Amino acid sequence: MTDADESRGPPPTEEGDIGASRTDEDDLDASIAVGGDSEASLPADVESVRAALVEWYETDHREYPWRETHDPYAILVSEVMSQQTQLDRVVEPWREFTERWPTAEALATADRADVVGLWTDHSLGYNNRATYLHEAAEQVVSEHDGEFPNTPEGLQELMGVGPYTADAVASFAFDDGGAVVDTNVKRVLYRAFDVPDESDAFERVADELLPEGDSRVWNNAIMELGGVACGKQPRCDEAGCPWREWCHAYGTGDFRAPDVPTQPEFEGSRRQMRGRVVSALREYGESPIDDLGRRVRVDYAPDGEYGREWLRGLLSDLESDGLVTTTETGGETVARLRR
Known part of the structure; x- marks a missing residue:
């Protein structure tokens, strides 16, 4: 898998494995209400949907250095850097940042101007993110004796860490987060299961799909699906999308999504x-x-x-x-x- 035009992270408005999961007997019907009169067309056999995605991800996925560690500090740095930034562009600054300041303690004692300077040198955007990282490191040292909180609720107490980032760090570091829903995941859910373009609907369906005790693998897998197979330009067959047999967009040929409006006609435009x-x-x-x-x-x-x-x-x-x-x-x- 090679193509990667996606960025990670919450919508720009956020500052900053499973939560409660259903048991097998509670698995979804062919259609599940997701709020009001809206419905998402989810398959009855959710276990097969889950298994197909995890197998696809574990068979072949892109290698990033932050996927090779369970260190919450290194993972937090990657999450903050990758907000609205393509993942491939994050590798070099992430390596430089974590080599220069390898721990929360090292970052907490760094000169903030140096931290912001590195951020600016790599054109990572929104310099306040670098400031928040520095302040979060200071909190970890001064309020948590150098140990990161290991729950989404605890992580949200850190400066600049909102619900999305908290679930991501809790999942990838401690395998104990909720469903991580970014733009790529919304695109996948919208296309695959006809989830309405409503925040509550995406959150609920993502939570329903998340397998209990596997937030690390699952959240990586579904975001990988959005980045590799289900990007703005879908590569369903080329990337071997594991959800083609269930996917509403693949069946209908309509690949619009919340971030992919119908393209205007070029002729005469x-x-x-x-x-x-x-x-x-x-x-x-x-x-x-x-x-x-x-x-x-x-x-x-x-x-x-x-x-x-x-x-x-x-x-x-x-x-x-x-x-x-x-x-x-x-x-x-x-x-x-x-x-």
């Missing part, structure tokens, strides 16, 4: 027209606006629907992107590619 403007300027050089318009659209008419006002809008977009410049010469707009 502004995106296509902007491309034509650039191509025309590249081929013909600087051009008066009406000459350019006729090269972009055969139905160009200076005062028509696709006329000067429409074309100036495209040129304005391209100027904002730093691709084109326009000048007024003799009362006429002239466009050229920016050099």
Whole structure:
């Protein structure tokens, strides 16, 4: 498995294995209510769904250094770094960070400016995350004698650790967290089991699916599924998705998701027209606006629907992107590619 365009972590608004799990006899019916009148189409044989995913993950998954440790400090660093950042981009800064400050004690005594500086050097975004990590390390040392809390509730007492991060660290470090629901997991649940785009629905279905006592493997596995097989561009067959036989999207061919809206038609779109403007300027050089318009659209008419006002809008977009410049010469707009 190679493709990985996903980032990890909670939605940007969060600051920061199983909780209660059903027994076999409580397994889900073919359809389970998830709040109000909404329903998720979950298979009756949930054990087979669980087993298929775990087997798929354990057979082959991407290797990341934080998956090779149960150290809660190292895992917390990885979780904070990977929020809205592609996992492959986290490896180098994570190694540098944990080599420079290998323990909570080392981080707690570090100069905060150095911590933020490393964060900035690697373009990890939101420097307050580095500050929160530093403060959380200080809390671990001063309030917990250097030992990390081992429950989601205890972990949430640390600075910057919200419910998502707490469940992730509790799962991956102590195998005792709840379901971890990030954007990738929501996409998987929405597509596979037609879960409504409602936070409570995703949380409930994720908790229902989570096998008791296996939060470490399960949460890694379902996030891996979202990152490798069920990304914004699905790779169901190529990645051997283990849920194809149950998946609503695979059966219907509708792969929309909360973060994957229906793509607008390219033909005739502004995106296509902007491309034509650039191509025309590249081929013909600087051009008066009406000459350019006729090269972009055969139905160009200076005062028509696709006329000067429409074309100036495209040129304005391209100027904002730093691709084109326009000048007024003799009362006429002239466009050229920016050099």
